[in-house]
Every structure is written in C-alpha cells, then in structure tokens.
Amino acid sequence: MRAADLVRIAEGHPHPGQRYRHGWIPVGALNKGDRFVDSAGEHHDVDRIRPAGPSHVQVSTTGGRHFVRHAADTVQVVSPDTTPSGLVVPRQPASLHEALADAQTIDDIARVAEAESERITGRVTSFDWTGSDPQIAREHSEGILRGMERYPGTYLGHVGLDDLEPGVLGLTTWFEGYRDRLPVIDFSRVHSSDPDRYRGVLWRSSQRGPDGRRGLVTDTPAAVALHEFGHVVSANYQGFADIAGWLANKAAAGQSEDRDVFLARELSKHGVKSVMETAAEAFADVMEHGDGASELSKAIVARLDKGIAELGPQ
Numbered sequence: 314m315r316a317a318d319l320v321r322i323a324e325g326h327p328h329p330g331q332r333y334r335h336g337w338i339p340v341g342a343l344n345k346g347d348r349f350v351d352s353a354g355e356h357h358d359v360d361r362i363r364p365a366g367p368s369h370v371q372v373s374t375t376g377g378r379h380f381v382r383h384a385a386d387t388v389q390v391v392s393p394d395t396t397p398s399g400l401v402v403p404r405q406p407a408s409l410h411e412a413l414a415d416a417q418t419i420d421d422i423a424r425v426a427e428a429e430s431e432r433i434t435g436r437v438t439s440f441d442w443t444g445s446d447p448q449i450a451r452e453h454s455e456g457i458l459r460g461m462e463r464y465p466g467t468y469l470g471h472v473g474l475d476d477l478e479p480g481v482l483g484l485t486t487w488f489e490g491y492r493d494r495l496p497v498i499d500f501s502r503v504h505s506s507d508p509d510r511y512r513g514v515l516w517r518s519s520q521r522g523p524d525g526r527r528g529l530v531t532d533t534p535a536a537v538a539l540h541e542f543g544h545v546v547s548a549n550y551q552g553f554a555d556i557a558g559w560l561a562n563k564a565a566a567g568q569s570e571d572r573d574v575f576l577a578r579e580l581s582k583h584g585v586k587s588v589m590e591t592a593a594e595a596f597a598d599v600m601e602h603g604d605g606a607s608e609l610s611k612a613i614v615a616r617l618d619k620g621i622a623e624l625g626p627q
C-alpha cells in the first residue's frame with residue numbers, strides 16, 4: 314500500500330474499540346460504528362461489513378455508500394492517544410480496472426463485479442464466470458461495469474457463460490413486458506475459455522477492408538461486453554434501437570453510396586443487421602473510442618443521453 318493513498322484526519326469521534334487505538338488494523342476488522350474518511354475527505358460511519366469474495370469485504374456506511382476492499386488491507390488509527398479519534402481507509406481503486414485486477418480467482422472476480430454493480434447501481438447483478446479464463450472474465454466484467462457507470466438506472470439481472478451458436482460471441486436475452494424478469498447476458502463459453510482464439514477473432518473482425526468496412530467496431534472483450542450492455546440499454550429504454558435505426562437511415566440518406574456499405578464503415582457489418590445491432594455497436598464504439606468514434610455513433614449515443622436525462626433517475 315502506498316502512503317499517498319491515505320488521508321489523515323485530525324478529528325473524529327471517540328473510537329469504541331480500545332484495541333484499535335494505535336497503529337494499523339485490517340479493513341476486515343472494522344466494526345459497526347467505526348468512523349473513517351475517504352480520499353475525498355468525506356466522513357463515513359461503518360454500518361456493516363460483509364464478505365464480497367474470498368479476499369474482499371464490502372464496507373457499507375450509514376450514509377448508504379459502499380467500499381469494496383481487500384480484507385487484509387490495513388487502515389490507520391490517526392490519533393494515537395487514549396481517546397482515538399478516527400480511522401483512515403486507503404483510497405478507493407482509481408478505476409474498475411484496478412478493482413478487478415486485485416481479484417485472482419474466477420469466484421473472486423465475480424464477487425468483486427457483483428459488489429461493484431451494487432455500488433454503481435444500488436442493485437446487485439449476479440455474475441458467474443465458471444469456465445472462463447480469468448483475464449477474459451476481468452475484461453468482460455469491466456465492460457459491463459463501465460456500461461453501468463454510464464447508465465446506472467439500467468436493470469441487468471445476471472451475467473454468465475453459455476454454449477452459444479458458433480460465431481456468436483455474446484447474447485443478451487430479455488422479456489418484453491415482464492419487468493420482474495431482468496435482462497441476462499451470456500458470453501460464449503468457447504471463446505471465453507480460449508483467450509488467444511477469442512482475441513484473434515476480435516482482431517480480424519475489427520480490421521477494415523479496402524472499402525473501409527469492418528465486421529465489428531472494436532477488438533476487445535470489454536467492448537464485446539459493452540456491445541451486450543448496449544442491448545441491455547435497449548431492453549430498458551424502449552425506443553432506443555428505433556431511434557438508432559432512424560438516425561442511421563437519416564445519415565445514410567445523405568450519401569451517394571449504398572446504405573449498408575456506408576453503415577458498415579461508420580459502424581460495422583454487424584451493426585447493419587438490425588436496429589438493435591445498430592444501437593449496440595454505436596454504444597460500444599462511443600464507450601471504447603470516445604471522441605474517436607464515428608459521427609453516427611456519437612449522434613446515436615448523444616440522443617440516448619438526452620432521452621435518459623429527460624426521463625430522470627429511474
């Protein structure tokens with residue numbers, strides 16, 4: 314742990330546990346009522362500590378905040394006198410990438426992803442990475458969680474692996490009109506367990522041909538997850554896919570060339586298959602490439618942003 318990751322406080326309320334008066338203690342030893350400050354300087358009172366994986370705990374505060382940390386990470390009692398005045402916890406991981414990098418086993422990665430999903434959205438999405446290569450599981454998790462960060466009001470029930478048709482990398486399933494049956498994302502068991510082959514397929518699919526067309530907008534497992542999350546957005550915000558298709562047709566109408574050729578260059582060949590795929594590819598393009606995404610992708614996601622902003626918190 315780096316010293317720069319700690320924040321000191323000069324005041325706080327008396328600590329209930331005498332044994333914590335001096336030095337360092339593990340995060341896993343925090344108790345209800347303990348007070349600490351986060352890296353932003355905000356004070357929090359511990360409400361509960363619970364397991365978030367074999368080596369992680371989630372620290373929930375009375376204010377409703379959640380911090381996921383290695384149980385073995387240490388926190389410092391700041392005031393070394395007889396009336397200890399507060400605890401300090403290390404800065405939260407700078408990114409989801411770091412949080413997931415800490416997780417070693419498949420189960421650990423799934424528990425961290427679940428805890429992060431709850432931190433971001435206020436609801437737990439279940440993850441089951443059984444059968445996946447660990448690094449692929451981290452990258453898939455990161456894509457899903459980045460999607461959630463962008464649209465925290467989006468409901469997603471479960472993420473896992475399944476035996477999908479050959480050539481299908483991921484599949485999102487939802488049930489129109491059944492609000493109690495949340496969308497489910499499955500990634501291909503074959504590809505998730507064979508990183509070299511998976512990355513090869515993604516790299517080849519995302520290369521542009523002589524006419525600028527490409528199979529997919531990006532070449533990373535995280536982007537495949539973002540693509541699937543784009544379908545989850547369509548499931549949550551009905552009309553998104555239709556708007557994406559309408560914007561795509563409008564952009565193509567101004568071109569002299571064939572619609573599908575134009576769209577396979579702005580998005581991808583996969584993005585031409587249906588309005589659902591147009592929406593999902595545009596979302597993955599913007600989330601992966603930011604300002605470098607195509608003008609069409611940016612226009613589609615900007616329209617989605619505006620629509621969700623008008624709807625307000627879900």
Ligand SMILES: [Zn+2]
Nearest residue numbers: 540544590593
């Ligand atoms: Zn798709």
